[in-house]
Amino acid sequence: MTQDAPEFGKGCHLHLIDGSAFIFRAYHALPPLTRKSDGLPVGAVAGFCNMLWKYVTDERGSDAPTHAAVIFDHSAKTFRNEIYDLYKANRPEPPEDLRPQFPLTREATRAFNISCIEVEGYEADDIIATLACQARDAGGAVTIISSDKDLMQLVGDGVDMLDPIKAKLIGPDEVREKFGVGPERVVDVQALAGDSVDNVPGAPGIGIKTASQLINDFGDLETLLERAEEIKQPKRRQTLIDHAEQIRISKRLVQLDCETPLDFTLQSLEVRDPDADALLGFLTEMEFRTLTARVAEKLGAEAPVVTSSPPSEAPAAPERPAIDSTGYDCVRDRDALDRWIAQIREAGHVAIDTETTGLDEMQADLVGISLSVHAGHACYIPIGHVAGSDDLFGAAALVDGQLPMDEVLKALRPVLEDAAILKIGQNVKYDWKILARHGIRMAPIADTMLMSYALNAGTHNHGMDELAERYLGHRCIPIKELIGSGKSQIGFAQVAIDKATPYAAEDAEVTLRLWQHFAPMLPSEKVTTVYETLERPMVPVLADMEMAGIRVDGEHLKRMSNAFAQKMAQLEDEIHQLAGEKFNVGSPKQLGEILFEKMGLEGGKQGKTGAYSTSADVLEDLAVEHDLPARVLDWRQTAKLKSTYTDALPTYVHPETGRVHTSYSIAGAQTGRLASTDPNLQNIPVRSEEGRRIREAFVAAPGHRLVSLDYSQIELRILAHVAEIPALKQAFKDGIDIHAMTASQMFGVPVEGMDPMIRRQAKAINFGVIYGISGYGLSRNLRIPRAEAQDFINTYFERFPEIRDYMDKTVADAKEAGFVTTLFGRRINTPGINQSGPAAGGARRAAINAPIQGAAADIIRRAMIRMPEAIRDLPARMLLQVHDELVFEVEDAAVDDLIAVARGVMENAAAPAVQLSVPLDVDAGSGANWAEAH
Missing domain, CATH: 3.30.420.10 (Ribonuclease H-like superfamily/Ribonuclease H)
Known part of the structure; x- marks a missing residue:
């Protein structure tokens, strides 16, 4: 804030830019981009900078701002999570390549010489609301640059919104068109309708149209709830009566906080011209050549030279005419x-x-x-x-x-x-x-x-x-x-x-x-072999699979939704019995009171509202000590399965084929693993009984069976090979239960008659160690104390020191070369491996896992490429690839023939390029649906 900054008041115009919305819009609208010099992801930063540059250079005339700020979300957790633990619980974690870009967008904002604001514990919307109210009360005008519907409750009395994509002003009339009520009643409508994106529960079965009708009839939400008995429709009336508390909680969730604590004044947000040196310096550091040149020209400065070069330089190419x-x-x-x-x-x-x-x-x-x-x-x-x-x-x-x-x-x-x-x-x-x-x-x-x-x-x-x-x-x-x-x-x-x-x-x-x-x-x-044997031949193979698609039984999915609802009810009964009383399992407030006041469990933390936090992290810790929080986690997981899978999959069925046609990305993950989208069939959970039942909805055509062939413990087998672990290699050769063998080696118990719990612990360590699991992570997975989990990991490395040697050598090689390679020559770059701080740990774990996961991906690619020729004479076709599993559709009479042929292809897929010192083993099954086959 400058010393002579003028007082904010009448005649001032404040622009509030929803920075968090800008970031996600930039990330999803543009293809990924990495900085050439070190591989740092910067695609969202590039889009964000272009959006800011457009904002800065737009000619607005009399509507030009006198004050401006870009507002960001500080973190995912806010005071609303203390009101309702499931708030935004369905939102996925930010993509891995987006996370390191968040701080860079703050740097970008400062480089543009625009005020950059975020407040811990509050959402960007709350900060915007607070500043808008302050500016309005001071007699100034406010324009909120966002299309977020949650901000529409602020419109009116000198406050409007501008949709930055459509360049359309949003005033009271536009709010009424969207919500059916004026801005002053938007919160009431949202409280009733809820919000599936933010997981605001609202009133079941009531949408925006019905909610606005009810609010217009009764005047406001509280009057509606007090007079709910007067509603003529029995179902709607009972919904409002039964869920009144839930609706009031929803209103608290959607109501923006206009009293967010701020440590600055409106005067400090005065518009300032960009400083050429600072802005061009940042853009050059990001290696944004085009934007750097554009900004330099506009600011009348000399464009700095961007000196980075791509990791791989091409041989000298002949001169060719410019593209015209x-x-x-x-x-x-x-x-x-x-x-x-x-x-x-x-x-x-x-x-x-x-x-x-x-x-x-x-x-x-x-x-x-x-x-x-x-x-x-x-x-x-x-x-x-x-x-x-x-x-x-x-x-x-x-x-x-x-x-x-x-x-x-x-x-x-x-x-x-x-x-x-x-x-x-x-x-x-x-x-x-x-x-x-x-x-x-x-x-x-x-x-x-x-x-x-x-x-x-x-x-x-x-x-x-x-x-x-x-x-x-x-x-x-x-x-x-x-x-x-x-x-x-x-x-x-x-x-x-x-x-x-x-x-x-x-x-x-x-x-x-x-x-x-x-x-x-x-x-x-030296990547010709990788391209010619692992990349290019995948195109027709995947194209044929995608065009074949797989049948989905929509009626089964409907039945599953009902079954999940019944399961949720059963879990509620168990939870009520464990609690000794009935309460709303979906209410964090009531759950917190049960856990920390009635049952006296340790670890209860009360927020500003007095409610206890019952987040997943809290419940995971408590589940180690008590069954009730474990059952609540199961209830939440079942609710997620219902909304995410059984209710969503029918929307992807092709209207003509009656089948689901997913799309595979060949060049997605740098390890070579394929990614499935629209829909993502690789993330269907299979570990829980409820999750496995989702696969029952994928069915074979009449007269056919689905056949599943799945590599057994392929990454452990590759680890045994590359790390040269004699005990594991011998166990695989002898066909011994690897998890039982590990448990026997670690805990000194005989394989015969082994306690299943001990085997389960060894299995969790076997798979977890490949991904660099910590004692904290293992304690969560097994629901055991952290110290006990860390002891398990320590014992594991003592018993298998070759694994520690492999990890240390792989990290050292990655730091020196900047990449690791798989057994088949695939190069996997390791950006960030030489950095310090929290990111270095993730880069280290990725480097350790990449050669193993990448080799597994290469092996199944090799099998898929050979498969069409191998099964050409069989009445069968390959439909899906899910990590280590291939799914086929085959005529009933040819099931055994297909399994024999496909198994042979898969078990010999590494040869002749690589001779593994452990055998590859493939599990096979068939059935009328995917669950039976797998």
């Missing part, structure tokens, strides 16, 4: 198409990209195809552009001047399926599936995304736009320039062909140039 998107061909007649096909045959390769109506390859329609054979030349073939809904039936009419789709595909099919012509794509699996739906199976293929992944996994993202800017020095045409955003956004099919041509053809040329850049690097960086 203005001269691309638009192919509108057959002669032009034939000329391009002739060029493809002459060159022996072609870069190809498809434009479609959406991102779902199973439902998107083909709009156009772009091709490039030589740098500086590309074309676009429009085949599905429409002019709107003009005919009598409301169907979109094709724009004139396009070749018929069937004619184009028929002409291209011979070259796209010609084994002598290489087809080059960026994330080519998408284009492969689009064309496969039209009967074209492209082969052979090359994928620039997978080339980049093989070369630099973990150091940066592998999306085309980033690769183009990073390796070609070219900035691609943004898609938003064509389709717009928000309510005015159109589909690509509605884009004018003359505008679509440079965008689409550019994609093909950029893909070609990336291939020309990466292809020579594969042998020079």
